[in-house]
Amino acid sequence: MRNKFIKSSRINKAVAAIQRGEFTYYANIAREFKCNRSAVSRRIRGLTKSKKEANLFWY
Template sequence: MRDKFIKSSRIDKAVAAIQRGEFTHYTNAAREFKCDRSAVSRRIRGLTKLKKEANSFWY
């Protein structure tokens, strides 16, 4: 469970950095925050959400 939280927080940090304009390419942000580029891309496009947001009935 802890690994998923760490992975998700890295993706969140990469997304935040891209949104602030620190990175223009998903690959560079993913490399900097040690996460998967496709996960960053999916999170930015809104294809994946945090578990709490995705299923708020249970959380």
């Protein structure tokens, strides 16, 4: 369970950095934050939600 939380927090940090304009390429930010490039891309496009947002939706 902790591993999923760590992955999600890394992706959230990567998304925040993209939104601030620090990075333009998903591959570069994925390498920097040690997360999956496609996961960052999906989160940016709104195809997936963070664990916290998903829990709020269902409960």
